[in-house]
Amino acid sequence: MIEHLEFYGTEIGSRLLIGTALYPSPQILSDAVIASGSKLVTVSVRREAARARAGQGFWELIKQLDVHVLPNTAGCKTVKEAVTTAQMARELFETDWIKLEVIANDDTLQPEVFGLVEAARILNDDGFKVFPYMTEDLGVAEKLVGAGCEVL
Amino acid sequence: MINGEVTQTHAKTLGELCTALGHGLDKVATARNGEFVPITERSRTLISENDQIEIVAPRQGG
Numbered sequence: 405m406i407e408h409l410e411f412y413g414t415e416i417g418s419r420l421l422i423g424t425a426l427y428p429s430p431q432i433l434s435d436a437v438i439a440s441g442s443k444l445v446t447v448s449v450r451r452e453a454a455r456a457r458a459g460q461g462f463w464e465l466i467k468q469l470d471v472h473v474l475p476n477t478a479g480c481k482t483v484k485e486a487v488t489t490a491q492m493a494r495e496l497f498e499t500d501w502i503k504l505e506v507i508a509n510d511d512t513l514q515p516e517v518f519g520l521v522e523a524a525r526i527l528n529d530d531g532f533k534v535f536p537y538m539t540e541d542l543g544v545a546e547k548l549v550g551a552g553c554e555v556l
Numbered sequence: 557m558i559n560g561e562v563t564q565t566h567a568k569t570l571g572e573l574c575t576a577l578g579h580g581l582d583k584v585a586t587a588r589n590g591e592f593v594p595i596t597e598r599s600r601t602l603i604s605e606n607d608q609i610e611i612v613a614p615r616q617g618g
Contacts, residue, residue: 423617423618424616424617424618425616425617425618426616427616433616445618446617447614447615447617447618448614448615448616448618449585449612449614449615450612450613451559451560451610451613452559452582452584452611452612453559454558454577454578454579455577455578456613457582458615459582459612459613459614459615460583462613462614462615463583463614466614474618475618476617478617478618484590488587488590488591488592489612491585491592492585492586492610495585495592496584496612496613496614497614503618
């Protein structure tokens, strides 16, 4: 088994990626990430209400964990939405890594593959390191690699 | 419209708007009419009636 995991030239100390959704409290989230040994957590961006500071609190928690973060473009259905969300995520999380999602159907959450490849190309050209959300379609995989993706 | 809701404001720029909404020093990112506006550009980005403004923050998910 390959012991080390490397994405875009960065070695990750664990092969386990862990999400940050649906934990009952920030403390339990923090404890779970630490206990898992994971060095890469997936995160998101959401609308922030006026005078709310939920995002600031979450950001402080993530910084304390000292892990790599992988933000995503969940909910995006167009190339434009995905690219803009990625740009906002890059500024917020101070990383050019992005889990790229361009969704065709709200029920199945299957990717809109044409938009996915186009958005991947735009973002790779803009210096992002793209992790595209896709199915097992080998043809799409080849297009994504051709668009600059080094991870599928 | 801010984050999908019609909102009244006297702010003239995106920077003033973020401050007026209490986000002045917080970790937020912005877009105007679907275009990302970097934090360095907010004070120079004029806003107008019928603009679609998005203000987002780091959150759990993924």
